[in-house]
Amino acid sequence: MKASEVKTFYYLMKLGRRFEEAAKEEYMKGNIAGFLHLDIGQEAVSVGTMQAFDKGDVFTHYREHVLAIARGMDPKVIMAELFGKKTGISKGKGGSMHLFEPNLSFYGGDAIVGGQFPMAVGCAYARKLEGENAGVFAIGGDGATNGGAFFESINLAAAWKLPIIFFIENNYYAIGTRIGWVSPFEELYNKAKNYMPSVRINGMDVFEVYNEVMKAKEYIENGLGPYFIEAETYRFEGHSMSDNGKYRSEEEMEIFKRRDPIENLKNKALKLGIVEKEFFDETDKKIEKEIAEAVEFAANSPEPEIEELHTDVYCKECENVVS
Amino acid sequence: MLYREALNRAIDEAMEKDESVVILGEDVGRYGGSYRVSEGLISKYGEKRVIDTPIAELSIVGNAIGMAIGGLRPIAEIMTENFSLLAFDQIINHASKLRYMSGGKITLPLTIRMAGGVSRQLAAQHSENYETMLSSVPGLYVLCASNATYAYHALKWAIFSNDPVIFLEHELLYPVDMEFREVKDFNPFKAEIVKEGKDLTIVTYFKMRYDVIEAEKELAKAGIDAEIIDLNSLRPIDIETIAKSIKKTKKCVIVEEDHKTGGMGAEIAAQIMENCFYDLDAPILRIAGEDVPIPYNRKLELASIPTPDKIVTKILKWKAENGI
Ligand SMILES: Cc1ncc(C[n+]2csc(CCOP(=O)(O)OP(=O)(O)O)c2C)c(N)n1
Numbered sequence: 001m002k003a004s005e006v007k008t009f010y011y012l013m014k015l016g017r018r019f020e021e022a023a024k025e026e027y028m029k030g031n032i033a034g035f036l037h038l039d040i041g042q043e044a045v046s047v048g049t050m051q052a053f054d055k056g057d058v059f060t061h062y063r064e065h066v067l068a069i070a071r072g073m074d075p076k077v078i079m080a081e082l083f084g085k086k087t088g089i090s091k092g093k094g095g096s097m098h099l100f101e102p103n104l105s106f107y108g109g110d111a112i113v114g115g116q117f118p119m120a121v122g123c124a125y126a127r128k129l130e131g132e133n134a135g136v137f138a139i140g141g142d143g144a145t146n147g148g149a150f151f152e153s154i155n156l157a158a159a160w161k162l163p164i165i166f167f168i169e170n171n172y173y174a175i176g177t178r179i180g181w182v183s184p185f186e187e188l189y190n191k192a193k194n195y196m197p198s199v200r201i202n203g204m205d206v207f208e209v210y211n212e213v214m215k216a217k218e219y220i221e222n223g224l225g226p227y228f229i230e231a232e233t234y235r236f237e238g239h240s241m242s243d244n245g246k247y248r249s250e251e252e253m254e255i256f257k258r259r260d261p262i263e264n265l266k267n268k269a270l271k272l273g274i275v276e277k278e279f280f281d282e283t284d285k286k287i288e289k290e291i292a293e294a295v296e297f298a299a300n301s302p303e304p305e306i307e308e309l310h311t312d313v314y315c316k317e318c319e320n321v322v323s
Numbered sequence: 324m325l326y327r328e329a330l331n332r333a334i335d336e337a338m339e340k341d342e343s344v345v346i347l348g349e350d351v352g353r354y355g356g357s358y359r360v361s362e363g364l365i366s367k368y369g370e371k372r373v374i375d376t377p378i379a380e381l382s383i384v385g386n387a388i389g390m391a392i393g394g395l396r397p398i399a400e401i402m403t404e405n406f407s408l409l410a411f412d413q414i415i416n417h418a419s420k421l422r423y424m425s426g427g428k429i430t431l432p433l434t435i436r437m438a439g440g441v442s443r444q445l446a447a448q449h450s451e452n453y454e455t456m457l458s459s460v461p462g463l464y465v466l467c468a469s470n471a472t473y474a475y476h477a478l479k480w481a482i483f484s485n486d487p488v489i490f491l492e493h494e495l496l497y498p499v500d501m502e503f504r505e506v507k508d509f510n511p512f513k514a515e516i517v518k519e520g521k522d523l524t525i526v527t528y529f530k531m532r533y534d535v536i537e538a539e540k541e542l543a544k545a546g547i548d549a550e551i552i553d554l555n556s557l558r559p560i561d562i563e564t565i566a567k568s569i570k571k572t573k574k575c576v577i578v579e580e581d582h583k584t585g586g587m588g589a590e591i592a593a594q595i596m597e598n599c600f601y602d603l604d605a606p607i608l609r610i611a612g613e614d615v616p617i618p619y620n621r622k623l624e625l626a627s628i629p630t631p632d633k634i635v636t637k638i639l640k641w642k643a644e645n646g647i
Binding site (some may be wrong): 033035081083085090092093094095097102110111112113114143144146147148149174176177178180182183242247249303304308309310313 | 349350353354357375376377378379381382405406410443444445446448449550609613614615616618620623626627645646
């Protein structure tokens, strides 16, 4: 546990948390609409993974704001996307579930559960063919491990020895369905262990997430094939804004809230005397300002022009052929 | 009665009446259904008949086909139409063809319900209309519920039908309170004349019914007396009702939410050309969704689908252009 790491992790996790809280607030005010899936409670996964996996390509699902932030996407352009503005990362056409930035090798926000895995495998194949070994990182939820796309993907990745990390955020629930009701076991690393090294880790501990992904990264970079990580975590909010999460017991919520990844990191660092209290206070203040600026930027940005309805369907060259 | 309550009542009564009726899908049981259609059923009929499934649409439909072969009357729920694409292989390669391929020996009493349509800012992967694709497949019936009365009767009919039925529900309608009537001798394939008129026929279906009703008020102010037909069933299409209306009005406008190219409107227009070409005084006008994926931004989203305003403007322009 190095001070510099604690500082980076804390900053990004807290930035992510405050971003989500602000998004929730703006949703209530009617400035954000559609489906909004919050990451609150799961920040250690988003930040730990993206800090460790800093080079290759990332494929993810719709619960991706904090992953995008930790990957280096500006909170301003994410917030603007949530507001449906022209300045958003997808020009307001994608919304919360569809954040993409090839410059960050971030192929984010796929809203079809499990849909990201086959594409991630294809990308890993392309990179391997090009002689690249930074690999691909494919992340999804527990619910995604019951679909054909997941099983087909781990099969091929292993058969072709591709450089890819499969990472499952096991928060136990797919909307209101507990994983154990529809899967023969809740420890999901069992699903991949005949195909590749497969581990289960504590996803509420950012250092554990970071270290495990570092290990997996080294493994895939050495050309040994794919690697599977299951992180146990919990979402403190409902599945999306339209879900009140009533299917979970108060006791269960309490147990996981006590494992809050941000509070625990801070308290541990303070107790061990690695980082002073001032750092946390100042960081919190800095983050407040950053988030306020992001909301202001989104609120003051213009909407896309009506002409944008028909752009980006085909690439420019193809449009000329068609019309 | 709320639209979703009408659906719930149809399923409830079917399950009560016949023990072989089961419902399966994501979150249909303990959660009560993501749109609350299956609310309360698990406590009444138990986990064995109200079955929570994993997120695996291919399996949901495939398993339902197997259940039907095995003697049950399954209702498979697909959470939203986009996800039905994962099950298209089971729907099209298996459900629609088993009867034919087996020389009529296999019967599939199977209902596949899905929520669809453009809702509110759910973006491209949660906003589709795939009725056109589904309606092009022989061996499937495709029903499209726009109101509580039809939803209730048609769903009950579908559950007890011995053929596979695709049953489409519009997401924006679930919480809407609607008039409800008991209908004797219900025919799911019969189109409904929502409003009689003599100047032009507007053929529509699904949620567009309501946009057309809105638009009609404006058209009336402009002195146009439009007849409105809600198709209800998309495979088969009740061309008889349409033809009768066109004989009277001599003009036809088709309004649909789906993309224009290759959409239902294209099929309806083609059937009209085959059946009542000589009754028409003007070219058919098609008002449809734009040929783009559905955008998130609300302004763009509204620009991508017909709205009452657009329907009125387009009809008035078409009238002027054709001198009618
Ligand atoms: C193929 C498909 N089926 C259903 C859905 C609807 N849906 C969206 S998220 C979700 C639950 C996914 O849960 P999980 O994979 O555990 O991820 P989490 O939301 O917990 O991050 C479902 C059923 C979908 N988006 N795609």
